[in-house]
Amino acid sequence: MRIALCQINPTVGDLAGNVERILADARRAAEAGADLAVFPELCVTGYPPQDLLDRPAFLDDVDTAVQHVARELPASLGVLVGAPVRNETPVGKRLFNTALLLADGDLVDATSKTLLPTYDVFDEYRYFEPCPERKVMEWRGLRLGVHVCEDMWNNEDQAPYHLYASNPIDELAALGIDLFVNLSASPYAVGKPIERRLLIQESCREHGVPFVYVNQVGANTELVFDGDSQVQSAEGEVLYHAPLFEEAFSVWDTDAPGEPVESARLGTEVEEVTAQIHDALVLGVRDYVRKTGDGVFEKALIGLSGGIDSAVTCAIAAEALGPDRVVGITMPSAYSSSGSVSDSQALAENLGIEFHEVAIRPAVDAFEAMLAPLFEGTEEGVAEENVQARSRGVTLMAISNKFGHLLLTTGNKSEMAVGYATLYGDMSGGLAVLSDVLKTEVYRVAEDINRRAGREVIPRATITKPPSAELRPGQVDQDSLPPYDVLDAILVGYVEEHLSPEAIARETGYELALVERIAKMVDRNEYKRRQAAPGLRVTGKAFGSGRRLPIVMQRTRVDAAGHEETVEGAPAAAGVDA
Ligand SMILES: Nc1ncnc2c1ncn2[C@@H]1O[C@H](COP(=O)(O)OP(=O)(O)OC[C@H]2O[C@@H]([n+]3cccc(C(=O)O)c3)[C@H](O)[C@@H]2O)[C@@H](O)[C@H]1O
Ligand SMILES: Nc1ncnc2c1ncn2[C@@H]1O[C@H](COP(=O)(O)OP(=O)(O)OP(=O)(O)O)[C@@H](O)[C@H]1O
Numbered sequence: 001m002r003i004a005l006c007q008i009n010p011t012v013g014d015l016a017g018n019v020e021r022i023l024a025d026a027r028r029a030a031e032a033g034a035d036l037a038v039f040p041e042l043c044v045t046g047y048p049p050q051d052l053l054d055r056p057a058f059l060d061d062v063d064t065a066v067q068h069v070a071r072e073l074p075a076s077l078g079v080l081v082g083a084p085v086r087n088e089t090p091v092g093k094r095l096f097n098t099a100l101l102l103a104d105g106d107l108v109d110a111t112s113k114t115l116l117p118t119y120d121v122f123d124e125y126r127y128f129e130p131c132p133e134r135k136v137m138e139w140r141g142l143r144l145g146v147h148v149c150e151d152m153w154n155n156e157d158q159a160p161y162h163l164y165a166s167n168p169i170d171e172l173a174a175l176g177i178d179l180f181v182n183l184s185a186s187p188y189a190v191g192k193p194i195e196r197r198l199l200i201q202e203s204c205r206e207h208g209v210p211f212v213y214v215n216q217v218g219a220n221t222e223l224v225f226d227g228d229s230q231v232q233s234a235e236g237e238v239l240y241h242a243p244l245f246e247e248a249f250s251v252w253d254t255d256a257p258g259e260p261v262e263s264a265r266l267g268t269e270v271e272e273v274t275a276q277i278h279d280a281l282v283l284g285v286r287d288y289v290r291k292t293g294d295g296v297f298e299k300a301l302i303g304l305s306g307g308i309d310s311a312v313t314c315a316i317a318a319e320a321l322g323p324d325r326v327v328g329i330t331m332p333s334a335y336s337s338s339g340s341v342s343d344s345q346a347l348a349e350n351l352g353i354e355f356h357e358v359a360i361r362p363a364v365d366a367f368e369a370m371l372a373p374l375f376e377g378t379e380e381g382v383a384e385e386n387v388q389a390r391s392r393g394v395t396l397m398a399i400s401n402k403f404g405h406l407l408l409t410t411g412n413k414s415e416m417a418v419g420y421a422t423l424y425g426d427m428s429g430g431l432a433v434l435s436d437v438l439k440t441e442v443y444r445v446a447e448d449i450n451r452r453a454g455r456e457v458i459p460r461a462t463i464t465k466p467p468s469a470e471l472r473p474g475q476v477d478q479d480s481l482p483p484y485d486v487l488d489a490i491l492v493g494y495v496e497e498h499l500s501p502e503a504i505a506r507e508t509g510y511e512l513a514l515v516e517r518i519a520k521m522v523d524r525n526e527y528k529r530r531q532a533a534p535g536l537r538v539t540g541k542a543f544g545s546g547r548r549l550p551i552v553m554q555r556t557r558v559d560a561a562g563h564e565e566t567v568e569g570a571p572a573a574a575g576v577d578a
């Protein structure tokens with residue numbers, strides 16, 4: 001049997017567009033002599049459809065879209081597509097997350113997802129009822145073990161579960177199948193390609209059954225899907241591997257399976273991981289701009305400080321959209337270094353983007369004069385510093401409003417973790433490009449950008465200067481933060497691995513007092529992150545919908561002797577110098 005792997009990029013809610021994409025690949029599959037075309041999980045709606053699934057009219061439209069796909073398919077081609085299907089019984093959640101086998105105008109067979117991920121960014125049990133039974137789909141004489149995404153992920157590393165009670169892979173194999181077929185919508189995170197590779201390999205080897213895996217590609221809001229569709233032999237050798245971060249189409253023949261191919265871009269080396277992060281961010285920006293509204297965003301807008309974060313954000317935007325669709329604005333204040341303008345200008349020239357200078361001094365002076373009577377007798381401090389960041393925010397949002405540009409925010413994960421950003425200042429904007437990229441990784445992405453270009457795109461001075469908010473004379477980030485390699489190691493433990501300060505101090509060897517101070521900053525700045533622009537997720541634990549912590553909390557505990565101990569307080573107002 002010839003099987004087409006259709007790694008398409010659906011847009012959430014775009015039923016007409018998604019149907020068109022499915023039919024285009026179905027026609028291609030038929031032309032290539034395929035018997036079956038496999039598409040990703042929920043490809044008719046795009047993943048994740050979230051609460052669109054609560055709208056009856058949307059579900060009616062999905063049914064119509066599926067019928068249309070079936071009707072318009074090339075004759076005798078079978079397609080496996082993912083769509084939500086109503087649960088007609090009166091018990092349980094109202095929908096199933098289903099893989100539909102369509103051919104010749106009809107629904108031939110269907111099977112639904114059993115393991116519904118409900119952790120991190122996934123919320124499937126909110127909508128779907130788990131499928132209680134396993135079945136084999138027969139097509140063109142082959143017994144197919146069709147299942148949906150998480151159904152193949154019954155491994156102990158899946159937070160926050162131990163093993164699921166059911167194991168669809170083992171259960172399908174026990175029914176006697178010729179081939180596993182997985183329809184996925186599995187977002188990228190550092191480490192994911194290698195994890196998938198090994199998981200599929202384990203299933204193949206354990207059961208002696210080959211595996212066809214088809215994943216969605218493209219970005220939908222914060223999630224970036226890398227694709228990574230593949231075929232593995234019964235021995236767990238890779239026979240086909242789709243390119244990451246782009247649409248792909250390929251036909252694989254079960255009767256002529258071919259030789260093992262090179263395992264490319266697994267992300268086992270640091271440079272590979274950095275390159276993957278870079279590609280994920282580029283795709284994330286491109287698809288956000290392309291898929292939001294009615295193509296409202298002709299251009300992206302970035303405040304250029306001469307620093308590393310705005311430079312990397314800008315270079316990614318230029319790659320995603322083309323340099324003619326990116327606008328950089330430098331906005332010097334009284335405390336800006338001369339490099340803030342010249343390095344920004346050099347970056348703009350290197351990228352070939354539109355570039356303007358708007359001095360914020362008149363605005364800052366005006367605010368100071370306006371507030372002088374009220375602030376009389378007080379010491380200068382964060383309030384005055386933040387007026388600068390906010391004057392820049394107002395300026396950028398004015399430009400955004402006037403020309404309809406999308407303002408990109410530049411804060412990285414390290415800064416967003418500890419609240420090192422100004423609300424309604426540099427946090428103004430619609431999409432946070434780097435908010436899941438630690439500062440130490442931002443430097444690696446900058447080097448990667450220059451390496452790929454084979455020239456200096458990000459100016460060397462931008463990479464080597466000490467990071468500074470430039471909100472007061474001589475300020476550098478390290479006045480109030482530990483060096484970024486130290487900070488990032490602590491943040492990985494606290495944010496990504498959920499470790500206690502004590503465990504982090506033990507593991508890293510850093511002083512407990514330092515680790516506790518950072519942990520406290522992370523906790524206290526939850527309110528800021530809740531108001532932040534959505535960010536592109538590239539790690540297993542990003543700020544955003546996959547990390548839900550209370551804003552209002554007091555962390556206390558009782559020691560063994562029954563005494564109350566304050567662990568971390570969360571007073572009503574706290575800046576970064578907690
Ligand atoms: N729990 C809570 N719930 C709701 N609101 C809360 C709150 N705690 C404080 N607030 C409010 O938040 C305000 C404080 O937040 P905010 O006004 O942003 O100000 P804040 O966090 O105090 O200051 C911003 C800090 O970020 C640094 N910064 C700024 C800009 C760029 C960079 C950089 O290098 O990238 C660094 C800057 O040096 C400064 O230390 C308080 O005045 C209060 O109104
Ligand atoms: N002089 C400036 N001109 C234009 N934009 C600025 C300027 N200063 C700050 N910004 C904007 O505010 C963001 C936060 O800047 P800041 O310099 O305070 O911190 P940062 O996190 O070190 O960022 P960067 O590495 O980009 O400098 C910048 O990324 C930039 O978008």
Ligand SMILES: NC(=O)CC[C@H](N)C(=O)O
Pocket residue numbers: 041117122148149150151153184185186187
């Ligand atoms: N859509 C899904 O079921 C995704 C969950 C899965 N573990 C993944 O990320 O690959």
